[in-house]
Amino acid sequence: MIAFRPLTDNDAGLLLLWMSSPHVRQWWVNDGQTAEDAVEDALAYIGAANATAWIFSWNGRPAGYTQCYECHPDHEPGTPCHAESPKGTFLIDLFIGDAALLGEGIGTQVLTQLSNGMFKKGAVCVRVAPQTTNAAARRASEKAGFVPVGPTPCGRMVLMQRTPELNA
Numbered sequence: 001m002i003a004f005r006p007l008t009d010n011d012a013g014l015l016l017l018w019m020s021s022p023h024v025r026q027w028w029v030n031d032g033q034t035a036e037d038a039v040e041d042a043l044a045y046i047g048a049a050n051a052t053a054w055i056f057s058w059n060g061r062p063a064g065y066t067q068c069y070e071c072h073p074d075h076e077p078g079t080p081c082h083a084e085s086p087k088g089t090f091l092i093d094l095f096i097g098d099a100a101l102l103g104e105g106i107g108t109q110v111l112t113q114l115s116n117g118m119f120k121k122g123a124v125c126v127r128v129a130p131q132t133t134n135a136a137a138r139r140a141s142e143k144a145g146f147v148p149v150g151p152t153p154c155g156r157m158v159l160m161q162r163t164p165e166l167n168a
Contacts, residue, residue, distance in 0.1 A: 002109045007046055007053035007065070014055070014062060015039045018097030027134055028095050042067065056094075058106050066094035066110060068118070071127065088124035089161075107140035115144065119164045129157040 018024050019035040019042075029038045042065065045053035051069035055062055071085035094110055096102055115126040128146055130137035138148075138158065146160035 001059055002063075002106070002113055003057045003060075004054040004066075004114075005057070007042065007055055007067075009043060009046065011055055012039055012043060014097070015042055015065060018065065018095070021097070021099060023099050023102065024095050024097060027131055027137070045069075056110055058101060058104070058109075061098070061101075063098055063101050063106055064094060064096040064110070066092060066114065068092045068114065085127075086124055088122060089127060090118055090123050090125070091127045091129065093128075102136070105140075105143075107137065108143040111141060111144035111146065115146075115162050123164075125161050125163050127159060127161045129159050131156060132158050 016035055016039050019029055019038045025035065029035055042053060045051045045067050048069075051067060053065070053067040056064055056066055068090055071089040071091055092111060092114055094107065096106055111128065115123075118126050126146075128137075128141045130141060138160070141160050144162070146162045149159050149161050
């Protein structure tokens with residue numbers, strides 16, 4: 001069972017633990033960035049007008065982090081949201097924080113539950129952009145109904161999307 005709760009400042013320690021872990025750091029912490037920097041970036045989503053961040057739990061146990069934001073033409077060039085995006089397009093980022101939970105299908109469950117909820121609220125398209133070399137994230141996205149639509153402008157990620165039609 002997946003449950004979501006809003007990210008709070010009190011989650012900084014948990015995020016730091018997760019973002020310092022090799023299995024998260026390799027995909028989540030950008031070049032030249034520290035785990036502390038990545039935590040600050042995540043905490044900036046608290047109360048943001050155009051984004052939401054959550055800690056998700058699996059069977060009552062904190063399992064990972066996810067953030068979601070609406071794509072628009074003003075996003076920085078080279079990012080997954082800078083690609084052509086009709087109004088109502090959202091991007092989801094996530095990681096499994098607890099390495100003991102990798103391979104349990106949790107990422108697929110999180111993506112399915114989040115995107116289904118977004119479609120019910122009127123989203124026209126939901127996207128993810130896993131690193132091209134992150135086979136596990138790509139598989140989890142495909143299992144959740146996301147299909148590849150091409151490389152991102154920066155080339156290090158593959159843009160994948162799910163629409164309500166694919167949700168049917």
